[in-house]
Amino acid sequence: xxxxxxxxxxxxxxxxxxxxxxxxxxxxxxxxxxxxxxxxxxxxxxxxxxxxxxxxxxxxxxxxxxxxxxxxxxxxxxxxxxxxxxxxxxxxxxxxxxxxxxxxxxxxxxxxxxxxxxxxxxxxxxxxxxxxxxxxxxxxxxxxxxxxxxxxxxxxxxxxxxxxxxxxxxxxxxxxxxxxxxxxxxxxxxxxxxxxxxxxxxxxxxxxxxxxxxxxxxxxxxxxxxxxxxxxxxxxxxxxxxxxxxxxxxxxxxxxxxxxxxxxxxxxxxxxxxxxxxxxxxxxxxxxxxxxxxxxxxxxxxxxxxxxxxxxxxxxxxxxxxxxxxxxxxxxxxxxxxxxxxxxxxxxxxxxxxxxxxxxxxxxxxxxxxxxxxxxxxxxxxxxxxxxxxxxxxxxxxxxxxxxxxxxxxxxxxxxxxxxxxxxxxxxxxxxxxxxxxxxxxxxxxxxxxxxxx
Numbered sequence: 376x377x378x379x380x381x382x383x384x385x386x387x388x389x390x391x392x393x394x395x396x397x398x399x400x401x402x403x404x405x406x407x408x409x410x411x412x413x414x415x416x417x418x419x420x421x422x423x424x425x426x427x428x429x430x431x432x433x434x435x436x437x438x439x440x441x442x443x444x445x446x447x448x449x450x451x452x453x454x455x456x457x458x459x460x461x462x463x464x465x466x467x468x469x470x471x472x473x474x475x476x477x478x479x480x481x482x483x484x485x486x487x488x489x490x491x492x493x494x495x496x497x498x499x500x501x502x503x504x505x506x507x508x509x510x511x512x513x514x515x516x517x518x519x520x521x522x523x524x525x526x527x528x529x530x531x532x533x534x535x536x537x538x539x540x541x542x543x544x545x546x547x548x549x550x551x552x553x554x555x556x557x558x559x560x561x562x563x564x565x566x567x568x569x570x571x572x573x574x575x576x577x578x579x580x581x582x583x584x585x586x587x588x589x590x591x592x593x594x595x596x597x598x599x600x601x602x603x604x605x606x607x608x609x610x611x612x613x614x615x616x617x618x619x620x621x622x623x624x625x626x627x628x629x630x631x632x633x634x635x636x637x638x639x640x641x642x643x644x645x646x647x648x649x650x651x652x653x654x655x656x657x658x659x660x661x662x663x664x665x666x667x668x669x670x671x672x673x674x675x676x677x678x679x680x681x682x683x684x685x686x687x688x689x690x691x692x693x694x695x696x697x698x699x700x701x702x703x704x705x706x707x708x709x710x711x712x713x714x715x716x717x718x719x720x721x722x723x724x725x726x727x728x729x730x731x732x733x734x735x736x737x738x739x740x741x742x743x744x745x746x747x748x749x750x751x752x753x754x755x756x757x758x759x760x761x762x763x764x765x766x767x768x769x770x771x772x773x774x775x776x777x778x779x780x781x782x783x784x785x786x787x788x789x790x791x792x793x794x795x796x797x798x799x800x801x802x803x804x805x806x807x808x809x810x811x812x813x814x815x816x817x818x819x820x821x822x823x824x825x826x827x828x829x
Contacts, residue, residue, distance in 0.1 A: 382407040383563040386591050388600040408563055444630075448486040451638060451648045452479075454675075455610060455623050457631015460487065460542065463581045464630065465574045467548075467603060469588040469596040470612030475621055476587050477501075478645055479612065480544050481510060485518035487542055495540040499526040499550025499560075513645040526560060528553050528569050532576060540582060545573065547587035548602070570602045603627065614641075615734040620655070621646060622735060625675075635675030653680040653791055656733040663761040666753030669793065670745035671766045671784035672737060678780070678787035680764065682732040683742065685749035690726045701731025702742065710747055710769060717773035718818055720751070741778035743769035744797070747818065748825060759825065760795060764788040767799040773818040775799035785810055797824060 382391045385408055389400035394407050444459035453459050456466075470476045477498075484494040498506055503522050510516050521538065525531050528551050535543055545551065551569040552560040559565070570586065577584040586606065588596040596603065603609050609627040614620055623637040638649040649655050657669070657680055666685040671678060683702075690696060699707050707729055714720045729746065731737055744767035752759050766784055768776040778784070781802045788796055789810050800814040815821040 381410045383410045384408075385561075385563055387595070388563070408558075410564055445487070445490060445492055447483055448489060449483060449648060450650070451623065452483055455625045455628075455631075455635050455637040456608065457625075457628055457635070460492070460583050461607070461630045462541075462583060463578050464583050464608065465577045465606040466583070466585045466608040466610065467588050467596065467606045468585060468610045468612060469590050471590060474612050474614055475639075475641055475646060476612050477546055478509065478513065479621075479623070479639070480546065480585060480587065481506070481515065481520075482513060482645055484520050484542070484544060485510075485513075485515045488518050488520055492541045493521075493539070494542045494544065495521045495523065495535060495538060496544045496546070497523045497525055497531055498546045499524070500547060512643075526550050526552055528572060532572065535576065535582070536580070539580075542583045542585065543573075543577075544585045545587065547589060548573075549589045567601060570605055574605045613734070613736060618734040620649075620734045632675055636677070653678070653787055656681045656735065657791065663758045665756045665758050666749055668745045668749040668752065668759055669764045669788075670737070670742050671764045671788050671796070672739060672742060673778075673780050673783065678783045679735070680787055680791060680793075681735050681737070683745050683749045684730045684732055685746070685753040686726075686728040687722065687750065687753040688726050688728075690724055695722070695724060696726040696728075698727070699729045701734070701736050702729060702746065703738070706740070706743070707746065709771070710743060710750070713769055713771060713773055713818065714747065714750070718822060720754070720822075722750075722754070725754070739778075740768040741766045743767065744775065744799070744821065747821070748797075751822065751825060762793050763795040763797065764793045765797045767797075767802075767815075767821075769818060775815055775817055775821065777801035785812070797821065 382394050384398040384400060384403065384406045386403040386406045387398065387401035389398060391407060397404055398406055444461055446453050446459040468476055468480065484496055487494055501524065503524050506522055507516065510518065521540065523534065548566055548570055549561040552565050553568050556564055556568055573584050573586065576582065590596055607629040608625065611624045611626055613622040613624060619641045621639040621641055623639065625633055625635050627633055638652040639646040640649050668683050669680055670683050671680055697704065697707060711722050711727065715722065727750065745765040747769060748759060748765050766778050768778060770776060777799045781798065785796060785808055789808055795811045797813045797815060800816045802814065813824055815824055
């Protein structure tokens with residue numbers, strides 16, 4: 376009986392039973408590729424199969440090898456990893472082209488080498504001389520890192536078994552290929568198979584493996600989604616090319632928090648750690664202006680103050696424009712609808728532009744109140760007080776919901792010299808701090824509070 380074929384979209388990873396020119400899941404054209412399953416036969420006792428190794432949960436000790444972490448010396452990287460590198464782990468790092476993934480991993484490899492971690496850096500995109508030139512720019516030319524320019528996975532694993540490195544960096548997974556599969560490197564079957572073999576090698580040989588993954592235009596890691604399920608940790612390297620800030624964000628971590636971020640600054644000598652991100656994001660804000668509001672957010676375990684900028688202008692077109700950078704556009708539409716329906720403040724016929732300064736992407740709903748303040752300030756052309764910090768979630772009924780970790784937000788605001796804080800009713804923390812905390816019950820009360828501040 377003929378085997379049924381499966382076609383997988385190379386852009387989003389969706390599978391289909393027959394080929395089509397258009398992917399109904401992501402909308403991309405000409406991205407459906409025939410998938411070639413792994414050639415794994417049925418199990419048979421005659422082939423010498425044996426039962427798998429078993430161990431009782433109560434027999435596993437706390438000092439097991441996988442529980443030992445090795446700090447890299449890069450505080451921001453260790454924060455995102457959950458404290459350091461875990462043996463026998465597989466990590467996937469994704470990001471836009473040219474964002475600094477290779478630079479970050481080369482610096483990390485040099486730091487791991489300094490603490491005794493033997494590292495093998497395999498590049499399928501650059502020659503060894505090109506990697507050496509980057510290391511020279513980063514002042515890392517004396518680091519004892521083993522380099523290889525190879526794309527054949529069989530040769531890479533053979534080299535790894537001979538050299539026995541503690542850490543293998545693959546840059547990138549889309550350039551690797553297995554000679555037993557008849558498809559081009561970067562295809563769905565090749566990416567899935569190479570990731571499968573590298574992950575198994577990491578578990579069997581107690582070696583840490585870091586994979587670099589390309590991303591699609593939507594910002595998702597290219598290839599089948601199963602890769603993110605195979606690995607233990609998934610990190611995204613974010614930031615704008617024209618901006619010096621870079622954010623390393625954990626979206627999956629089996630050994631630590633999955634919402635932690637690390638902040639770096641791109642300089643002429645590579646990436647430098649940012650110990651106090653709030654001061655860096657607000658460094659260019661010397662005077663206040665209409666449309667500017669300071670939001671006290673929480674990213675992982677750290678509080679961060681960031682400026683939210685808004686611009687409201689008459690629209691020359693029949694359909695007003697809504698442009699958002701660093702925030703959810705659907706969330707902006709909801710805030711505008713609540714302001715109009717519950718407070719009578721209309722934005723019809725007005726273009727609205729919203730931007731999160733510094734290239735940071737905010738996902739928590741506690742930014743609703745700061746966004747509303749920036750929009751009202753821009754619409755009325757009235758600047759907010761320079762020492763004011765705002766946070767809180769807005770519901771569809773215009774009621775305000777308190778944000779978690781209020782105490783940490785207030786401490787961060789006080790540390791950077793902000794004396795006035797506007798938050799929803801119910802944010803009881805902070806009474807022991809020398810800060811002026813104003814509570815608002817709903818959006819109408821909040822607007823009234825903004826109007827009374829000079």
